[in-house]
Amino acid sequence: MSHCYLQCLRFSNVLSNHAVSVNGYVCKDPNLVQADDFFLSGVNVPGNTSNALGSYVTHFFVANYPALNTLSVSMARIDYAPYGLNPPHYHPRASEILTVLEGTLEVGFVTSSTYNPANQLISKVLQKGDAFVFPEALVHFQQNLGHSPAVALATFSSQNPDVNTIANTVFGTNPEIPSYILAKAFQVSKSVIKEIQSQF
Amino acid sequence: MSHCYLQCLRFSNVLSNHAVSVNGYVCKDPNLVQADDFFLSGVNVPGNTSNALGSYVTHFFVANYPALNTLSVSMARIDYAPYGLNPPHYHPRASEILTVLEGTLEVGFVTSSTYNPANQLISKVLQKGDAFVFPEALVHFQQNLGHSPAVALATFSSQNPDVNTIANTVFGTNPEIPSYILAKAFQVSKSVIKEIQSQF
Amino acid sequence: MSHCYLQCLRFSNVLSNHAVSVNGYVCKDPNLVQADDFFLSGVNVPGNTSNALGSYVTHFFVANYPALNTLSVSMARIDYAPYGLNPPHYHPRASEILTVLEGTLEVGFVTSSTYNPANQLISKVLQKGDAFVFPEALVHFQQNLGHSPAVALATFSSQNPDVNTIANTVFGTNPEIPSYILAKAFQVSKSVIKEIQSQF
């Protein structure tokens, strides 16, 4: 169980020398542990939102915050340009609480296709100080409704939530998913599919 | 833990009368348990593939196979018409082994957007007797490559894997996700979005 | 497993009528779920720090944020008066990431008595935008070093982390732990013990 061991830090040298990773990360010798192993800075640094979506997500997952190893929790900071969008995506291994630090966001998630009622959009407009829950592995998004930047802090129930952005996962893969598959899946012509694929 | 209790069957009467469900299902009195509580029929019955996608998935999840309660395993039978497609989808709570019982299938899954390398399509053509693994919560699909029907059996690592079909989860929600959000997410015009949404 | 079910909300009426709780909370009928069930407000509202310690912790645990049921994550907001202290305490069921939103905090945790090296204090001064990890169930504290109020946001790896404040758990119990036990445990006279107990 993840709570079986006190604190297990990634021991970078071993990893890089051996080029081996196990079901988790190798641990640092407890005698060598120091305060900086538990420390993180930069949560207050805005990400660069000058991109097509107008948003930027800074992840604080175990890969760049090794103190989280075995602890089943992590974070992310999300910056939104005016009218910026954190597009539909899901986290394969985590539930999320999103807290609005600045601005006004329209947020939503979609229930599963076999859930009853199916494919229900659960959405709400959030103000500064509001929070919303996105249950594990469900598609969700946030849209900045204001003409000022917005900021949110997300907390996750896994050290390694991972992110699947729908547009990239379906239309921006390497290699591409064959267009005859996507055309049938989305019930549109191959040319529409190719138009979308060309964006990614 | 799910393995803490022998066998915990859903006690339908209690559920239907009380309209209450707990974190799982209510158990049947062990003195009333009989063989039929563990039994399922119809795995050999083809589903009706006369639909736009040319495929049909018959789920054997805990909701219709209550013996699976607490056991962390379930199944599905998938039928494919000639050139039928089980479109891109994912299971929020389960990994899957897909085994081909009849026919030839092109299958694939996509790695996560934050995974390195990101959004990689891992695909292969499977023949009868072949199997493929779709890790938990990753987008995957199967395409019948033959002009004959195909059949596959899927096994899952959860009693309740759930299914999120990408097209329905994004373009067929109730209510709809606003078109200005999807247009920005997929980098196409609102009219293309509305065209796709109109199919669902 | 906690990730076996989509979203399981506490159904308050059932709980209050039946005065019964199971190993978790009773679920709301999915057909009755709405956006407000996932919503929380007030994370931006400062707590009242006019008390002996000069700090106030506002918990957002499953008990007052029922959307968290089965999701293994929760939060707290901590306000510190100038030189205020969140005194030594531990969470029996959660690891924590503490992020400084405003001010300068001295934070620390103590390794276990059987850990090698034992009873090591791991501490650091944090500025705005810094974070620190307190591993599950270890004693930790935060001290505001500045003459201005400070604010931090804590995230936890459990829906119900619980809190054990050392001073209250040892010297403020109901009934009191006998003074001859505490005198021997802390190697001081009973009068010193009674002096401390009288504060709680």
Added chain:
Amino acid sequence: MSHCYLQCLRFSNVLSNHAVSVNGYVCKDPNLVQADDFFLSGVNVPGNTSNALGSYVTHFFVANYPALNTLSVSMARIDYAPYGLNPPHYHPRASEILTVLEGTLEVGFVTSSTYNPANQLISKVLQKGDAFVFPEALVHFQQNLGHSPAVALATFSSQNPDVNTIANTVFGTNPEIPSYILAKAFQVSKSVIKEIQSQF
């Protein structure tokens, strides 16, 4: 948790060179992962049932299907000669769904000795397309009732279910369990015990 990591493949070279195994398997470098790492063939290949029991079990566990590492699911194919038997056995670490692909099987499992009612045989005759659940670690068996071969597919809730065949575990150990112990346990003479032991 098993769902904390995307996909962790056994990296055979590392394992064989170092002769070390950890609590799981060492992972393959994600940049080297390819479709064949998730692929399995031969599920349609009948096992050789020309043996005393008239059955053969082909396991697809993590040891020979490394893609299953961390995914908590696995499979087996069971072939039965006419009137062949898969003898009483249990899986220490998995529940099972058995699906009949061909033929007619009498199947059963036994509840625990401390369960109430104790040592109850739960059995049923299955036809093609029927399935039956064997809860984790309970003794179960399948008997081909027909004069034609039969085939079943078993799915398990563990990547490494393991198998304990009662006859071999009790009467075929190395070294043997002393006959005075087995004679008392089964309440028969030592000569009967030795007769059974001589078969294994």
Added chain:
Amino acid sequence: MSHCYLQCLRFSNVLSNHAVSVNGYVCKDPNLVQADDFFLSGVNVPGNTSNALGSYVTHFFVANYPALNTLSVSMARIDYAPYGLNPPHYHPRASEILTVLEGTLEVGFVTSSTYNPANQLISKVLQKGDAFVFPEALVHFQQNLGHSPAVALATFSSQNPDVNTIANTVFGTNPEIPSYILAKAFQVSKSVIKEIQSQF
């Protein structure tokens, strides 16, 4: 997770009135909890070993020690008459540490049939103050080697380990497993099988 909640006691009245059990036990109102809810007596009371096996196991599982609910631990006291036997059995849901309080015991367990090396008997003679580990769900036994009574204390990694005694689970079921199945499984005549079955 079992460690998500403080202490969840079985609330007997609710259970008996409603004849319903969930995936665990219903909890007592925290305001009504008292010391006796955590208390057990009688661990020092010898069991009656005047039976064919010359042993008696007193279980302290969640069913008769409700304080253990959700805590993943339980115990048993085992008394052995001179040359008494605790016969081959396994616990479907727990590992065990057996500690000898009085006397001399020969103990052993058997590795799995698919384990390499398969069906290996791991055994040793224990004296007072010795302990031995029986890993989860493996067949094990203890034989008193002395002409005086012996006593052992067993601790388990589950609140509800359950017990499957091989002889009863195979030869003493209700109804009986058909003799043609057991004759083939143990490779002896039906008459030998019936002789054994008649003992149970």
Added chain:
Amino acid sequence: MSHCYLQCLRFSNVLSNHAVSVNGYVCKDPNLVQADDFFLSGVNVPGNTSNALGSYVTHFFVANYPALNTLSVSMARIDYAPYGLNPPHYHPRASEILTVLEGTLEVGFVTSSTYNPANQLISKVLQKGDAFVFPEALVHFQQNLGHSPAVALATFSSQNPDVNTIANTVFGTNPEIPSYILAKAFQVSKSVIKEIQSQF
């Protein structure tokens, strides 16, 4: 999961040569496993209670009983001089059953500070053969009430429960927790704090 693998022993040579530990312990080659790997002696050996507290705890955790690796259970023997005290402490990763083997003990634990009712002392006097449960990570103690030595056996729900003794964790850390923090936390003068700190 901890129950995914048969038996995983720490392979000391590998550990000492490589100076690396992973999220658990490295496993011994199954072909080299022997009975002594599962064996422990000395549970009947009294600890030396000639110290200020008049008690001694002998741990049988995975660190000195490697057979426990992955098995989620461990033990401790506690010896008490006449009127000896096992002082207030908690186990960050385990629940405990304490069984009195000899003597008369006053035992107690304290509920959490946010639990309702908060900081409640649950205590009872135990005689030989009595047991008491201390739920995971709650502060508890045992006081020998008699003028003869007492002995207890503790069983834990983790292979590595760890121990946090309150006095040492708060007043005996290295380096010390600043006295202005402890003075405010316990609402006494710095001189009282320094008096206590000087004892450790």
